[in-house]
Each structure stands twice: as structure tokens, then as C-alpha cells.
Amino acid sequence: MLVVPCPNCGPRNASEFRYAGEYRPRPHPSQDVTDDEWATYLYTRSNTLGVHTEWWFHTSGCGLWFLAERHTKTNAFVKSYLWGAT
Amino acid sequence: MWHDRPLKDGYDVVIIGGGAHGLACAHYLAKEHGVTDVAVLDKSYIGSGGSGRNTAIVRSNYLTPEGVRFYDESVKLYEQLAAELEFNVMFSQRGHLTLAHTDGAVRTMRRRAEVNRLQGVDSRLVFPDELAHICPQLDLSEHPRYPIMAALYHPPGGIIRHDAVVWGFANHADRRGVHIHQQTEVTGVDVRDGKVRGVETSRGYVAAETVLNATAGWGSTIAAMAGLELPIATAPLQACVTEPLKPFLDVVVVSGSLHVYVSQSSRGELVMGASVDPFGSYSMNSSLDFVEGLAGHVLELFPFLSKVRILRQWAGLCEMPPDFSPLMGFTPVEGFLLDVGWGTYGFKASPICGKTMAELIATNTTPDLIYPFRLSRFAEFDLVGEKGAASVGH
Amino acid sequence: MPESSIKLSPLHEIARDLEATFTDVDHWRMPERFAGVEIETTSATTGVVLFDETAKGRIQVEGDASDTVLTSAFTLPNLEVGAGTHHDGTNVVRLRQDLFYLSVPPGAEAETIEKVRAQANGSLVTATDITDGRTAIRVIGPDAPTLMSKVCGLDFSEPSFPDGHARQSSVARTNQLIIRNDLGGNPAYSLVGSRSLGAYLWSVLMEAGAEWDIRPIGRSAHHELEKSTT
């Protein structure tokens, strides 16, 4: 079972977490966002083969959302951190 | 059988991915459109990707009219594929049950039953009294944690020998002059001023004006070579098989809320699968929690299987689009085409995908049947309604 | 609050079906004894037992300044995440940098919240009485760590989960706060989780503990064990 490094609780089995996909920052509402750009934000994914940044939620633990950098083939984690604390 | 051919430095059409989709497209290009200067490239052996790893279920009882029409065509093609390919693909139409354990799931099943009926697909809602005859092995009592309330019964659904489909298409495509190149990995897509010119491979450059990306799990990595990003996320899909048993289970049983599939193969093994893994990855490792969760849910349905043994578990890759429908046809890069985004439902569409993609390549126009699955639908905010069923049932 | 005790634990019907005798604890009606104090304390010191510890005040304190507010309200040592302290019936555990859990004697909830709010002076600190949302099942006995390792994936060995510490994790597929607070020289873990899952968790623990003849204990046996701790 994959071990996920929770920034608050430390390494825990992946079954304690919810994975919420790759990190895609939301366009700031003030920008005049074209339909294409908005559809890209909503639906397009880089789906990287390699290290990418993703969201996790510690469902059975501290209830924190956090970002993690993980290699999507080996599943090896590089690091994890709370939003805003890169 | 298929032969090792010399790798030419150019073809009219290059198909990336030697699975059922890619080989079917090559077959129909040659058979129905006389296009034979075609190369099918696979980085490993043919059928090594999704085509060799799925639980080989064939059905057409989807939710949306466009989904049902599409898969129904596929079932019809499967029904005479053995004769057409002179290769027994062992399509066993023994009936397919999708169980509903909540009132919400029953509603979704009826929705699908009604849409199917209106599309002329044999599929109806059945309740425990009738279920007891269709699949007497099911525990229809009040005992399970999530008692079975109803099921969508789809008689034409069933299972097929998935490798045989790959080999059948390969044999026929090869016979008509298509080149099948195994151990040939595509490492780059050559795009110059918006048009595809060819592909880099582990065995050298191959020129082509038409390049079809027909891979499962690798759709994004191949598209990235052509400078494109797609609305799909790759995740492992696992399955397992038990020791061979004397046949007792005739129908294919799928549970929406419990996310589990069970069918008994022609060799007597129970072939079982579930939903995609809880987190995205390109790893094809098996996991223990997959087979633990699956075992619990299978025993909810069939408590007497507790002493049946799991013999082997494996995993493949699949790509999940936002509206549970594939990405087929043209892309912003001229000549670079897609047949990807097949989630957990790709194998059952192989023949009709081959046929429609062949028609698209030969006529340079999108057949009506697959128009709803165009890539541009996302920017047009015209997603396919299959998503509706997914969020409630499965 | 009317005179007669009207507060019930979600395990009340289970205790009644096990023919427990009941007692009142600050308006809570809780089991006094089941098979008898003798048998119950023996099981607790030789095997493993379950004790319904729901009848306690429970407060959640959230806020970036919660550690300074709490240290001044209760003169606490600085707590690492996962560490806890005990003094005169109040147990404070740090769940996150910005989140603490307090358990206090039954009835002291309101007073504790006031004490916390009084120290907030301007910073946003949310003190919430979560007593009614939680149930607590205390697993006590030498076989408690092994029983816990049948329902939870954490490492219950001494170095990884020392006495006084707390972890939030999955127990029998439910979210629980696990606080280790040994009792009478025996390992003991309080499982604090959703009230609506209390009956389910109790039944899973009883089934998982069958191999050690697990049994429930009442307040008097629990009191005996507590006496032998201090």
C-alpha cells in the first residue's frame, strides 16, 4: 500500500486519504477569461508521466488539504506541503 | 497469423497502439476502404496494453442515446466477428446484470432501461423475484449490508476472449498488406506548421500524413509529443481471476454501488474487477487493498464463494475523461487523430471504433455515430450526458 | 436541564440488552456494572475490555492562535502535534498546529469554553462543544494493542505510540481520534469518533476481541482500575 506523507500527521497508508487530482490553479475572476481558457481550466489535464503536483485530503486523519509532488510512474513522493507553504 | 515486415520509412497511415482499437482500424481501412499502406506500431507485443488486461465484458446498455447507439453497433459487429475474421473470438452472450442497491441507483437503472428500449436495445429493469431465476446464486435476502433492490438485465451483453479479438484483427489486417510492427516504440511526433509529418520510433523515423493515437493510458504522453494536452487523467484499473471451477455462473454480474464485476470465463475461472484505483498513476502494480475490497463485495453478492481462491491479480491503465465518453477524431494538429479516453469501457467498443475511425481517415469527415465524442466538445461546453449516470450509479 | 438524567450514550441500548445496571453521572445515564466488578477488573488486567467513556465534556479549539490561548487558559506545556497532557480531569491533545481537542469532566463544558474565549482577545479562536457529536470507547488491557492492530493500521508499539499521545486514523473503516492513556498499568486507548457510528464500532470491537473473551466493563470497575493507577 502506497504511503502518503501528510504534512501534519507524517507518513500514513494511502487508504486514509482522498486523492483529488493534479493541481490546477483557478484563473482569477477579474481576468476576462475566454471560453477556450475556461474549458482548459475545467477539463484539460497535463496528465504528466513524471513528477507532478497534486491534491490530497487526509480524510481519516487531520482533515487537512495539502499539495504533494509525486512521480506518477514510480509513485515515489518528493515532498508534501500545505497550500501557500511551498 | 501476422508476419514480421520490414519497417518502411513512410506509410500513408501510421497507427500508434497495436491493441484491438488500432488493429480494428487497420482491418477496416484495408477491408472497407482499400487503404493498405498502413503501419500499426506497438512498443511491446500486440494486445499487451488495455486489450490484454480488461475483464472482457461486452454490453451496450449505456445512459445517453448517443452512447447506446454507439455501443449497440459494436455488439452487432461482435456478433459476426468470428465469421468475418475466421477466428473464434468466443463471444458468449449470456446476459449482463447491473445491480442496484439504493433507490437512487434503481432510478438510474430505469433511466438506462428506458433509453435502451427506445434505441431498440434489449435491456430492462428486473426485480428480486425475476432475478432469482436469472442468477439464482445471488444473495437476494435482506441479509447483506446493501440488499439488492433491482437490476438492469441486458440479455445481449456477455463476455468475449479479448486476446482472440486482437489476434483475429491482426491476422486479417496482415493478410491485406497492413504492416504490424511489434517492439517498435513511438518516441516523437513530427509536427511542422500545424500538420503531422511522421513519427520518431525506437527503430527510426517513419513519415506519415495521418497518425492515429490509439493507445490506452498513454493517450496524453503521445498527444504531448504532438504539442497537445487532453482532458483525460490516467489511472490504473485492476482485475483478478480465481482458480478454475466447474461452471455455475452464467450471467455477467456488475454492481454499481459496490463497484465490482464478476463473470465466469470459458475456462471456469471467475474473472473479477472493480472501479479505477483511488489515485491517478502510470504504475501497473497490483495492490492488496484492491483485492481485499473486491473480495468483501463479491462475498456480499455470493457468500458461498468464501473458500474460492484468487489465483492471480494484474492491472492495466485507463484514461478517465470528465464525461465518461471517449475522445475520437480530429485535433487542432492536422492529420493527428485520436481514439483515446476509453476509461473502463474501451474494449467493448473495439470493432465499431475501428470501423468509424477507418471511415473518418478514408473520407476525412466525422461519421455521425462518433460526432458526440469529438475533442472540441469541451471548448463548446457540449459534454456527453453519460456523466449524468456516473455520478449517481456506476 | 431537568432533574432526572436524560443524556444517553449511543451504546445505551446495547448496555441495556447486556442487562447492565445504570447510574447517573451529571445527567448522563451510564452503565455501573455488567458481569460484576471482580470479573470486569480481572478481564481488564489479563485480557481486554471495552468501557463506554461517552459521558465526558469534549471541546474542539481551532485557530492559529489557539496554542497561545490554551497555554494561558490552562498553563499547558508546549505540545507537539500528536502529544497530549493530563491534569485534574482535563486532557488536552494537539491535533494540528491550529487545532486542539480537550476532554473535561462531564458538566464542565460551558465553563471551559468561557475560559478559552476569555483568552482569545481579538484573534479568531473557535471553541466548540462537540460533546453531543462524539462517542468514546475505551479499549483497556494487555491485549488492547493487539486488538487495535486488528482494526487499525497504525503501529501500536511503544516507541511509535507512547502513553499520553494521540493519533487520528481509520479504525474499522471509520475516522477516530485514538488517545493512548494507560490505566492501572495496562495499555488503554480511547477511541473518540462520530456518535452515529458508536454502536457499529462497539460491535466490530467485540467481534474482533472474541479471541480474548472481551467483555464490557461499567463505571465501578473503571473506577477501581483508575484508583490503582495513581
Place this chain on the structure above:
Amino acid sequence: MSDPTPTRLPERPGEIIDRTRQVSFTFNGEIYPAHPGDTIASALSAAGVRTFSRSFKYHRPRGLLCGAGHCPNCLVQVGDEPNVRSCQRAVEQDMDVNPQNAWPSLDQDVMSLAGLGDRFMPVGFYYKTFMKPSQLWPHYEQALRNAAGLGVVDQGTPWGAYDKQYLHGDVAVIGGGPSGISAALEAAEAGANVLLFDNGPQLGGHLRWRSDSDDTSRKDLLEKVQSARIEVYTDTDVLGWYQDNWLAAVRGDRLFKARAKAIVFATGTIEVPTLFDNNDLPGILLGSAVQRLLNLYGVAPGRRVVVVTANRHGWDLAADLLAAGVELAAIVDERRTRDHPASVDLAAAGVPIYNGSALTGARGRKAVSAAVISEIDDSGNPIGPGRVLSCDTIALSTGWEPALDLLYTAGGKSVYQENRAEMSVDPVPDGLYVAGSANGADLLQARVEDGRVAGRLAAAHLELTEPPPQQELDKLALELSKEERRTSDRISAPDGKKRFVCFCEDVTDVDVDTAIAEGYDSVELLKRYSTISMGPCQGKMCSVNALRLCSRIKGQSVQETGRTTSRPPTTPVYLGVLAGQNMEPVQVSSIHDWHLDRGASMMVAGLWLRPEHYGDATAEVNNVRNRVGLIDVSPLGKFQLTGPGAPDLLERLYINQWRNLRKGRVRYGVMCNDEGVVLDDGVCARVDDDTWYLSTTSTGAGTAFQWIQWWLQSGWGGNVHLTDMTEIYSAFNLAGPHSREVLRKLTKRDLGNKAFPYMRIRRTRVAGVSCRVWRIGFTGELSYEIHVPSSAGLHVWEALMEAGGEFGIAPFGVEAQRVLRLEKGHLIVGQDTDAMSDPLGADMAWAVKLEKPDFLGKRSLERISVDGPHQRLVGFEMTRKHIVPEEGLQIVKPQENGKLNIIGWISSSRFSPTLKKSIGLCWLPSDIGSEPGATFTIYQDGRLEEARVHHGPFFDPGGERLKS
């Protein structure tokens, strides 16, 4: 049955049976004796039974082969359990054992005629036949299916009791043979917590049955283990290595899930059978199987044995047989020299010794009657005429394959060692070590030393000690390289005769040759086409020979040919063990038992169980409309937002406005995602300047909490906290014309419209308990929703029921609530909306405040509002009042060609007892939906039923009752 002559020997040193006691069991209908400690296989062998089962495809008789639970030949049915490895299952009194896959009987199996026609059933036979005529395929298929499978599933088998346990250790050692024990001792010595797994009943591995070691070394190792800090798990099979060193192991009905920081694979070896004509006859056994029968159970494999070997183990076996008084017909060794110490005694005993020779065939119909041997040239090919040696048993001891499947799945790369003719792993992933015979060590001392070094390296990996000095590693490597080769890579070229490569699937070397010729020439294609290694033994008996055969036929090296992928489990495992103890969480409200006592029929609602009705939902509806009803809505999601930042957060999360909501007031709100799809809805109240209290749907409570926390913890969380209150309050909705009169009896608060108007919230003491009371009504009646601290839930509920007695109060369930809300035209998120529904279409356009600077879904809703939603959710009534269309029916528009186009669907539909007609909600194209009274047709059971669009509530449209 051929004349079974008992072959139990007098007591043997180290045997594990209790000769003083006797048990009996039945096999194939006959009673057989056994001693406690006997396995089914050893007891049957002792009674001279040779045939245990019939093979999968050709139904050939099969007997004991490997004795280690690896091959399929001794699979039997034990009571209701199929596919039991009888060589691993201890006999129990009155056990009912039966052969599998044999019809009508084990002795006469009709299906074995299939074996005669093997010319007609070559490899890939199924693919090349039965295609035409396609109509007949279902009948062919039924015949094929009936022939399939081995064991029978008994549909009366009880689920049984299973459980699981997590284990944690610094170093896990897999395999309790000499190398495993010494690795464990070394690691424990360095201070590591060690987990030691072994699938035997006691530690020792083959020290228990192989006599090449004096017994002192075993006893000495076992003593040291007792005293060391090692958790020993015997009778425990390690099934698989999973991500991040997660090991699955099974002992009886318990699944262990172990995590270790370093792992030593001391998994030993699997003996490899050699290929020769008729090599699957009962009476042909692997050398290790004979030694187990001999030394563990005191059973001779037969009366006259030919030993075929290429290593010292064959000679040790011959010496064992000689010492046990079993007649040796010959010992046949591929190698030219015979310098093994036992050769002297064997020659002295007159045992014929044939060096430079090999076994080319076996003779016999139901069991072995003779062995055919012949001399071989340097490349192993037979030369000159064969020699026939009459015998009833052939023992094969020509080679071993390291059991490395676990290591392959852990990422180890397989490398074929030409000099040893065995696979190894190089490189071994970080933190993993392989030791003992699995690492190629053969002599006992080398295995113990190799284990010790591996244990030291594992402990060093955890920085508990220093790694062994390099010269120690070099010395060991040198010692290992000098060891005598133990494995022959001889493989006979296919020449038309039938040599079984795969015993599970009856695949012969001719089949492999044919498959490769037909283009299935990669090992993976060969496996899928011929089904080689896809049976119960998962390649343990066949993958080495298949690989050598494939390499020889294609003229390439074994390394070039490559292996198929190894996959867990290493040993087949019960579904019951994998499922473990049944742990399906159930959530119930604080008055759950009251509902059951009242005879409520419960329904599944997410993880909750809720009352659907108490016997008569229609009566419950009428009672709420005319008198007063009480419903338990505790699963409702309940959350609290505190802090000055709350209004900003609410403005961004919801499509409607909140900033202007005054204290004590309540407003309905809808949450969307950025696609503009409706996620959830509910009421929200401002209970204090900086305290908001909001509710969500019960099914959506968990996801809503995570959703709000996501935005709050990623930039939108300035000065606001979200607290989950869902379980803190039990929620009871008192609804109906008399609701005020009932509540007035339990509280002093003024409940009138002036003091407590509709859509307000008040802190109120009810029956002595401080509660939050909302004046809201999903049912459309005057109602008060009382949120009670859950510990006092039963107290307040019973007080309400008692107070309402004189007013005809009765509980009502989810079904009645659904009718009541439908009569008011209220939608249910998740039923009337799905993952495609936006608020503009779903009749919530009034709530969409596009003028707000930003909210989730705004950009998409702006786009949709340009030309309006394509579809709308509206009410409908039926032209034929009594017809109730089931929910999910489709709305169709007949075309000229008679086809019916689907234009919408029915999401809610009931017969309204209040209005005496059927009503509902449906999705329709906007043009039809926007026109009240517009007609459309519903496709129901093949006919078209007419319906009309209806806007707004069906009952009390002005909402007077709510405000009464």
C-alpha cells in the same frame, strides 16, 4: 484401483506423524486410515493410492508430483472446498475427500477419450474451430463450458469467520530455512525488530526433511530464535510484496498485513521437473517430494524406484531410500563422474549406476511401470538405443529454480546465470536482500553464512549497525561461486512425442513448437495463446521448461527470451481471507431504536439507515397535511462558520447572496462547482454577527464539508473556521397545522408569527433542553425544525410525541416527506439534478446572482445565461390523472418516420393523496418547459401518455400554510 499395497515404513527419525493414534477419512467413497500429522496425500500414498485427479483438458490420471503445494496434480475436493492441495492439508477425522474433474469416476474417466484425440485438439484448437455456422456457436460453447474448470463450488458453503492483523517491523525475513533463521538472528542481534515468516508447521525449511544435514544444526538454530527478539509466524504464506514494502501473509483464516523497513527474501527454491515421454504418469515424483514422504511421514513412494539426477541431491535421496529399505532399480546421473560419497554404498548394495545418461521416457497406462533411459552426448541429446528399467516410481532430481516471484514484483530485474542455469535478481531494489538457496547457495554452511550477511546488510540499511566489511562479502561470493552446479538446463527438442511442459493446462512441447511457428513467438503471446502457466500452479512447474524450450526453438539465449510478468499472490488465497471480518460502517440516529420499536421499515441512505415509512406512507402524508407529523432528519449535513470572514466565503461558495442576511434570519442557498453544476443546496442562518449555521443534503454532507474545506484551505480562508456539527444535533421536523400547539406545550418561547416568523431561527429551550429551532418547512406546512443536542435526542423526541398525542401526532418517514415536498414542487439535489444540471435549468434561476464579483460557477453560468439553458426542470401533471409514470421514464417526441426522439426524462413522480392526482418533476427542452400547460408525451410500457407542464407548487402555491 490397481492393487494398493501399503507402503508405510517403520518409524523414521524426524517424522512428524503420531503413530500411536489413528484417524480415518474417506477418499472417492472408500475409507482410509491415517495418523495425526499425515496430510491427505501422505495417508493416501501410504495406502498405495497413486491417482488423485484427472488433468484439465485431456483428463489424464495424475498423482503426487511436487509434495510442496506447487503443482496441480494432487488437487482434490474436501467437503465443500474445491481445489485443495492434498499434500498440504492435514487429515482430520471423517474428512470427505473426492477427486476432481473425473467423470463418471476417477478410474474410468470418459473425458479421457479427449486425450486420444489430441491430434484433433492441438494448441489454439478453440480459436480455429466452431466459428461456422455462427448459430451453432452457443451449443458448442455450452459443451466447452461443461468440460471446463476443476473443483466444484458448493452453493451452501457458509461465509465463515476470517480476520486480519497489521504487523510492523524493522526487518521482515521471508522463509524460515537455515538462511532465513540466520538472517533473522543477525538482524535481531543488531537491535532490529524482526518478523520471520515460514510456510511450514515448524521452522527449518528443508532441514526438516532433507537428511544432508545433521539434526544438531537445526536444533541449534531453533534455540537461538527462541531467545532472540524475533516474532515468528509459522504456517504463514507470504502472498505478495506490494508498494512501499507492504507484505500480505496468510495463516489459516487470518490475513497479516505487514510493513517492514527492509526485507530479506530467504524464499528457497522450487524443484524443476525434466521433460520426457509420458512425464505426467502417477508414480513420477520430484526428489524433494520423495524425501518429504520418506522423512516427514515415513512413507515409501513405491516399491521399486529409479532415481534420475544431475546433482548431489539425487544421490542423497538414493542414500535415504537405501537406508529406509526401499528397493532402488537404478540411479541415473547426466554427469560423467560419480564422486558423491553415497556412490560407494549404492554400488556396494548392487544398485546399478548409469552416468552420462538421462531419462527419455516413462511407460505405464494408469501409473509408472518402467523408465526408459539412454546415454547422452555432451549437448544432452540421447545416443544409442534406450534401456528399459522396470519400476513403479521415478524420482526426478535434476534441478532447482530460485523462488524469486516476490522479488520480481518488488522490482527486481531477472538475470539468467548461464553457469548455474538458474535465474537471479540483479539489481536488487534498495532495502531488499535475497539469501540462501534462493540466492544460489546450495551447501548448508554457505546458506547459513549468506543469510547472516543478508541480515547484517538489512540492519545496516536501517543504520542499526555497520555493513559487513567488503572482504567478508568477497569471501562469501567466492565460496558461492565454487559450489557444485545443481541444475541441468537440458531440454529435449520437440519430436512429435507427447512431453507435458504445463501440467495444469495439458500443454505439450509440440504445442509450444506449433504456437511459435504460428507467430505467437514472444513469451507473453505464447502464454496467452497456449495458456501455458495460466493454471493453478501459475508457472511454478512449467515456466523454466517453457522458457528453455522457447529459447531452444527460437535459437536465442534464455535472457533474450525473457520471463512473463510475476504477479501476486504467490499461493492462491481464499476470498474469505482477503475479505476478513465484515466491516461495513452503519450510521444510525440517536432515536434509531425508537424507530425499530415503532415498526419502521428502514432504507439505505448513504451510510445511514433511515425510516422509509411506519407502515402506511399515504396515511403519514394525510396526517401531516391535516394534523401534525414528526420526522427524524438527523442525517442532514450541519455546519458552523465562525469569524468575520464568513460572509465573503459564503458569497464565493454559493450562487446566491448572503452578506445582507440579518441575525436570526434564514435563507435557502445553492452551491455549484466551476462547471456550473449543482452540487448541493440547503438553508443557512446567521445566528450571530460572526456565526453562521448552514445545512446541506444528508447524502452530500461528507463531500460538502471536504469541498468547503478545500476552498477555505487554499486561499479563501481569511479569518473563518468551518466546524462539522452534523452529529452534535439530532434534527426533528415537527410539521402540520397543529405543530405550533404541540411545541407550545414544551417551551415558554412565543412561537407566534410576530415573535418567530417564517424563515427565522431561535435558540429555544424545548422540554428543558436548549435547542436551535428553525421556522422552515420542506413539507409546505407550518413547521418547526428542532435541532437537539444528540445526547438528549430521545428525551425531546418522546416529549414531542407525548405532547402531540391530543393533536393526532404520528411519525412520518422519507417516503411521505418525498410526497409532501413534491406537492410543493421542491426539487431534491441528486434525484432531480445530476452531474449535468445547472441552476438556471434546474428552476433556481432566481437564486443566481451574476452581479456578484465572483462565485463558484459564475463564469460557466454567465455563458449558459447568454442563450439560456437547453433543458429545464419543471413540474408536470398527467392528462389521465391516475396514471403515475415511474421515475426514470423518458419523454419522447414522435418523428414523421415513427421513431421516437428522446427529449427529456422524469426525475420525480408520485400520486398526491392531497390533490388526488399524479404530479411530478421532469427535464424538458426549454421551449416546451417554459410554457405552463404545454403538452408532451411520456413513453410508458410501449404507449405514449400525455402530460402538461406545470409551474410552481401544486399545493398551496401562495405558501399561506407555512406562514399561518
